[in-house]
Amino acid sequence: MKVLKFGGTSVANATNINLVKEIVAHSGSNKIVVVVSALGGITDLLLDAAHLASSQSEGYQSVFKEIEDRHLSTVKELININSQSKVLSKVKSELNSLETLLEGAFLIGEITPRLSDKIVSYGELLSSYIISEYFVESGLDCAYVDSRTLIKTDDHNEKASVNFKLTNQNCQEHFAEAKSTVSVMGGFIASSEKGNSTTLGRGGSDYTAAIVAAALDAAVLEIYTDVSGMYTANPKLVKQAKAIPHISYEEAMELSHFGAKVLYPPTIQPVLSKGISIHIKNTFEPNNAGTLITKNKNEKGKTVRGITHVGNMALLSLEGPGMVGIPGISKRFFEVLSQHDISVVFITQASSEHSICVGISANDIEKAVEIVNEAFEVEIERGKIKPAIAETELAIIALVGDNMKKHQGLSGKMFSTLGRNNVNIRAIAQGASERNISAVINEGDVKKALNALHEEFFEENVKQLNLFVMGVGNVGSKFLEQIRQQRSYLKEKLKLNIRVIGISNSRTMHFDENGISLSDWQNKLNSGEKANKSKFYEHVQKLNFRNSIFVDNTASSEVASTYSSYLGNSISVVTCNKIACSSEFDNYQNLKDLAREYNAPFLFETNVGAGLPIIDTLKHLIASGDKVLKIQAVLSGSLNFVFNNFNDQTTFHDIVKQAQEEGYTEPDPKIDLSGIDVMRKILILARESGNRLEIDDIKNNSFLPEESLNTDNNDDFFASLKKYESSFQEMFAKASAASSKLKYVAQYENGQASVGLQEIPKGHDFYNLEGSDNIVLFYTERYPNQPMIIKGAGAGADVTASGIFADIIRIGNF
The missing domain is CATH 3.30.2130.10 (VC0802-like)
Structure with a gap:
């Protein structure tokens, strides 16, 4: 004998009930007991109607009308018109009795637990009767069984205790004499020994099926629901969750007690002592394996199930x-x-x-x-x-x-x-x-916690990183393209699943909690909501994703001022924006402290040398006990590009313009040419070496005329470069005469830092620095005479984007 139980979603409507009939018809057993819940949503409607009636609200009538319409329309869809009269008559009679009970609650203005049980029992009474009649109509050898005649309880309403001795006897006697192959009965409902309707608690239909299975020593108890078994986590909250093929009674009880809603916790108790297996299956995908619950057979020794x-x-x-x-x-x-x-x-x-x-x-x-x-x-x-x-x-x-x-x-x-x-x-x-x-x-952290734990224990060490990207111009767009190209490689080789959840430019922003398509992000952003830095942060915080990373590709001081909020909520920050790390030392130190306190990495490798591993190398030197004695560097790819291409055959204006157009300078090229950008970089290196230094402590030997430095827009700035072209040509001629090249050099030594244009002679490490390359010389206690040299492309959207990408991967490997 088999006992099959079908939940509310499985019998929600005529279409689903037809699926149930097909499962029963092909169950392959000579005797079958089918236990059904109320039509999906009906129990809640019955409780709503009872509450409204007891509150003397006439709104109960419209709820009752909805209940009535659901049942009558289900009958008309399932039962042939020539056979409907008998079924409709019975259903309407039961509905009239239900309406009378609700009217009584309305008149007296209250509802007792006993009356509540009687009202709510109509859900299973009606569904089981309608389904049994449909089975007969479909040619199955089927009989209807009123569960209240078999399941006996005490007089405690709303969650009655079962009298197993009497219930077992009733079940055994009834089914020993039953002639039909299929018996259909309602779950959840029972009656006291005095004949009053009682219920077994919400979810009690599972319990009914287990009680009957145990009483009859059934071969198996199959519970059909709308998911394919018990999952490693709630699949509605954890998309990577997967069905558990085999689980023990004890594990199933623990999972069901703590919220696994596919199984009512008391269900296991009746079948446990009999060793009857429980099979959780999907009504809508009945061929799926589902979950088999038996005695502990966890042969593979899996720990967390x-x-x-x-x-x-x-x-x-x-x-x-x-x-x-x-x-x-x-x-x-x-x-x-x-x-x-x-x-x-x-x-x-x-x-x-x-x-x-x-x-x-x-x-x-x-x-x-x-x-x-x-x-x-x-x-x-x-x-x-x-x-x-x-x-x-x-x-x-x-x-x-x-x-x-x-x-x-x-x-x-x-x-x-x-x-x-x-x-x-x-x-x-x-x-x-x-x-x-x-x-x-x-409670607000549940989704994040479930996903983080599931990733840790079930996902073969594939770590999901959720990115929120501010700034999608030259660098940002290259960064998104690099992610798109490398996504499969990262997942396969590095076990990193990188998703971009939010993007923003200065005008609009767009979020998709399932991940933004990186082949169509421009269109999504163009049709996004109005950009707002505060709302962007609030959205990130509200989503509350695990392994969240805020990526700043801007040069905005306003964006840099938000880092503390992100870090203070355990959201990592990756940035090429130098403003935060070159701001007041206390602010810089506070960001570092927040990163440590909240275990949220704060990475800014691209602040110095774009994609070159300058800061990372410096960190390792310091961490290993070395001490920096002196730093000499050419740290501006834009200035190196400018002075490598400027000569007596060109104009300074044209070369700077070219550098801007090719993305080597900031949108405002004066930031680069004034030396402030290099000042920020040497300041960051000095701080990362363990020194307390402010931007005002750095001496800036600027080569720009005062008029150029005092301009407040790009047009005026470029106009001033044309005006002072002869001065720039004089600088070039003087260096050429000395067989030297012009390089903008940053230096830090003995607590002092400076930046400025220098004439570099032949033979110097800086002399042959080509294009937009950067070079850093670290003189340390371990490298006092021959410095550690890091050299390579130090500017450009591609290399900067790759440096940001590398920081993301570093976080993924933490």
């Missing part, structure tokens, strides 16, 4: 010096909660006995605080115990697996993963079986 959560939780804490060493405090605490039907799902207590903390439904927290304070009124008045403390908007997240107890370090791995993603843990509990590690977190 699933990650789950239960939301809408609250913490209730009792603490005070009067609790230490006093017997009976915990007993009184739990007793008062039990007496008021408040279920405790999470417990933690310090070994000092100074406090005890429990997790309960947020719906019960106000009541719980009141009754606990009342129970400990004397101790609270004497100051021995503090008034109960309530914390809300919480959730419990749990790792589950039978073999977790055999593996060291799982707790550490779990908590470090949450910590890296700024998920604050409010309380921790682990059972003696070590099958479950639970933590209480903010």
